[in-house]
Amino acid sequence: MFLNGIMRATRNLLPGKKAAAxxxxxxxxxxxxxxxGFSEPxxxxxxxxxxxxxxLQIINHVYGAFAAGQDFAYSTGTSGALNYDNAANGxxxxxxxxxxxxxxxxxxxxxxxxxxxxxxxxxDGVAEATARARYAGNDQAxxxxxxxxxxxxxxxxxxxxxxTDPNTEPTYTVDFKSFFNASDTPTWRWARQxxxxxxxxxxxxxxxxxxxDLDDHILTYKYYFDRANYDDGQANxxxxxxxxxxxxxxxxNGVIDADYNDAMVEINPTGTGNFAxxxxxxxxxxxxxxxxxGFEIRRxxxxxx
Numbered sequence: 001m002f003l004n005g006i007m008r009a010t011r012n013l014l015p016g017k018k019a020a021a022x023x024x025x026x027x028x029x030x031x032x033x034x035x036x037g038f039s040e041p042x043x044x045x046x047x048x049x050x051x052x053x054x055x056l057q058i059i060n061h062v063y064g065a066f067a068a069g070q071d072f073a074y075s076t077g078t079s080g081a082l083n084y085d086n087a088a089n090g091x092x093x094x095x096x097x098x099x100x101x102x103x104x105x106x107x108x109x110x111x112x113x114x115x116x117x118x119x120x121x122x123x124d125g126v127a128e129a130t131a132r133a134r135y136a137g138n139d140q141a142x143x144x145x146x147x148x149x150x151x152x153x154x155x156x157x158x159x160x161x162x163x164t165d166p167n168t169e170p171t172y173t174v175d176f177k178s179f180f181n182a183s184d185t186p187t188w189r190w191a192r193q194x195x196x197x198x199x200x201x202x203x204x205x206x207x208x209x210x211x212x213d214l215d216d217h218i219l220t221y222k223y224y225f226d227r228a229n230y231d232d233g234q235a236n237x238x239x240x241x242x243x244x245x246x247x248x249x250x251x252x253n254g255v256i257d258a259d260y261n262d263a264m265v266e267i268n269p270t271g272t273g274n275f276a277x278x279x280x281x282x283x284x285x286x287x288x289x290x291x292x293x294g295f296e297i298r299r300x301x302x303x304x305x
Contacts, residue, residue: 037100037101037102038097038099039100039216039219040258052259053135053261054259054261055219056073056074058132058133058261062266069086069091070091070093071089071091072084072085073085083096083221092225092228093225093226094227094230095223095245096230097114097221098114098117098119099116099119100118100119101118105120106122107123109123109125109127110237111234115234119204119220120206121187122187122189126270127173127176128171128268129156129171129172129173129174130171130172130268131157131164132265133162133164134161134262134264135261136194136250136263138194138262140158140193140263141155141159141192142158142191142265143156143190143193144188144189144191145191145201145203146188147189148205149205151189155193157172159265189203189204189205189210191204192218192248192263200212200251203217204220204246212254213251215251215258217248217251218248219246219247219249219260223242224242229241229242239268239269243267244266244268245265246264246267247263248263248265249262
């Protein structure tokens with residue numbers, strides 16, 4: 001929390017002073033990288049930035065009473081993580097914050113552990129991505145970069161302002177295994193792309209080389225449909241029990257407001273019951289028509305969330 005406080009304080013400094021403070025932060029971060037930690041939003045996610053939908057409002061619109069579920073509330077959870085649950089309203093859901101730094105340095109798509117893993121580098125499996133919301137004035141494109149560093153941004157979809165329609169918003173399936181040799185472990189970073197000049201591409205991995213700043217551009221949550229599956233220590237997770245929620249933060253001229261509501265994407269790990277099957281003849285999208293490689297577009301069942 002001390003390191004996160006430094007990050008928040010530097011946002012109000014003049015450029016020269018901010019650079020010096022960030023350099024000091026980089027040294028401290030390197031010295032403390034072994035212990036997992038959380039980035040602090042500039043606003044309480046339950047309060048948010050004036051005039052925009054907050055993280056909590058987005059969650060409740062997509063998964064709460066608006067979607068015929070039970071509304072969630074903001075609470076402090078295990079190990080200081082900032083979690084959400086809907087127990088007070090009779091629900092069974094639990095949304096658990098994933099570490100932003102330190103820890104293992106990576107997270108497995110199919111059975112990542114929120115207590116020990118971090119959301120910077122992702123490994124393994126086939127992912128379904130569905131855009132759920134955007135509350136940023138700047139255009140937002142969602143995609144990924146292959147590998148643990150470097151690479152080229154591959155756009156999955158543009159995200160329109162406001163909430164997407166769960167009945168019409170397409171779901172894009174990315175088979176990361178298809179991009180690697182069978183003997184290799186697939187690795188990638190989720191990423192966003194914005195319209196600022198120069199065109200910014202910021203990933204789930206922190207660092208100057210990745211994002212041009214030392215800010216954290218993504219907060220990740222693991223949404224358990226039934227909190228009992230979290231209480232078993234995550235040792236017996238199956239992909240039908242949860243989805244990942246990615247909340248992105250963009251930057252304009254190197255400045256962020258740290259509300260982490262600029263884009264929200266749901267990531268569904270492949271597993272029985274997580275998506276409607278599609279005929280094999282219609283599963284692959286032509287690269288020439290769509291400009292996308294390795295994708296399948298599937299329509300999610302309306303009540304899947």
